Amino acid sequence: MRQDGVFPTPFERSAVRFRPIASLSVAAVAALLLAGCSGSPDQAQTPDAATQTPDGQCQSPLADAPAPDGLTVSGEFQSAVDVTLPDAYAPADLQRTTLIEGSGEQVQAGDVLKATFTLIDAASGEVQLRSMESAPDGMDTLISPQQIFGASLQCATIGSRTVSSFPAGALGEGSPAFVLVADAIEELPTRAEGAEVAPVDGMPTVTLADDGAPTITVPSSPVPSETRVENLIKGDGDVVQPGDTVIVQYTGVLYDGGTVFDSSWDAGTPAQFSTTGVVPGFQKALEGQTVGSQVVAVIPAADGYGDKETGTIPANSALVFVVDILGVQHAPEAAQ
Incomplete structure (x- = not known):
């Protein structure tokens, strides 16, 4: 999810239209x-x-x-x-x-x-x-x-x-x-594949459908003051670095009530975006992780959208994401 509240979607419902750039340097x-x-x-x-x-x-x-x-x-x-x-x-x-x-x-x-x-x-x-x-x-x-x-x-x-x-x-x-x-x-794979990690007390619980789509149950405990990220699956692929582009499956719910506000699983295809183009809490959930991993992140409003109402997300909302990291394209600096 980008900082401006726009969710990454790799398709447009129109005739073929490629993403423009000014030149091919x-x-x-x-x-x-x-x-x-x-x-x-x-x-x-x-x-x-x-x-x-x-x-x-x-x-x-x-x-x-x-x-x-x-x-x-x-x-x-x-x-x-x-x-x-x-x-x-x-x-x-x-x-x-x-x-x-x-x-x-x-x-x-x-x-x-x-x-x-x-x-x-x-x-x-x-x-x-x-x-x-x-x-x-x-x-x-x-x-x-x-x-x-x-x-x-x-x-x-x-x-x-x-x-x-x-x-x-x-x-x-x-x-x-x-x-x-x-x-x-x-x-x-289009779902996380790696070593399962034992759930951590106090974090949301996650159950997976046969295809890997998560259902998230939010705990009754207060929202943490800082973003908290835990692994549910630990992959053995490349490490995601700042500025990399990731290919992910994800579901996001409101901490208050557990309502789903966006899900690539529901949309039917993974998403792709830069780690530096998302809200701070989502960035923290991605960077340092390995391809093949699945993480659950609890993001307080300060690391999400703060006091701005965004789409179906009310102002001052804490968020929960479950993210499967499927691939990474390293930023040019990291690749060199």
Whole structure:
């Protein structure tokens, strides 16, 4: 949940519209790589209707098309690739070609993957980003049709390599054309998986549905004066650092009465956002934790929204969150 009361949601109910950036400098690409889309608390986090056909078949945001003459990609799967572009290549359409057909499950909106990406400026042929330089085993990626990295693999199969072309302006006015090579390495869990930790007295109790969705029971004890965070599951993945982008499942309830005010589980897909873009209590619940962990956090109003009424959250409300940490994309400083 962001400090301004806007909840992160990775999908927009509209035609394909990618998150804009001003240019594809290295810094801008890093920002794009680490950023998620956002929406308001009353926007359901459901996949864009355009990603499913009436008969329920997966439909990519990018049109399947043969690679243009002169566009070649060489290099082993999940390794550095060399890309040759046609002379004066200026793609006019959003399109994707599958270069390697994987034998795994089909990638759907809302899945979380390990994947590698190589991004090339179409005009200059210069590589703008190689994700394997900072994440050689694969970058944790939330599949969203509104983000170029997710769109490049949606409806492909695990083990596939795709090459996608994006015309100038695809990321907003003034953005150049570019080419993206993506390898879908493996699917990651969409719930916390690790060692169970014994509940702590005085904290909310949590029971899990078969799919991992939590039900939270708030204790009758007074709200703590400071944010309190305890592990329910301890994962063995990467440590979340300040400024990282996390992929999470979460449910938030009011401490007073236990009413659910937001839940990615109810919305049907994980969420993605930076640790520095959320209220202080939520930030404290994330940073220092490991991927695969589940935490319960009790957040007094001072570390939440204070005396501001926000959406369905009354002023001066203490909050409780249960958060499953599914993946992390390290901030550029941490990655270096």
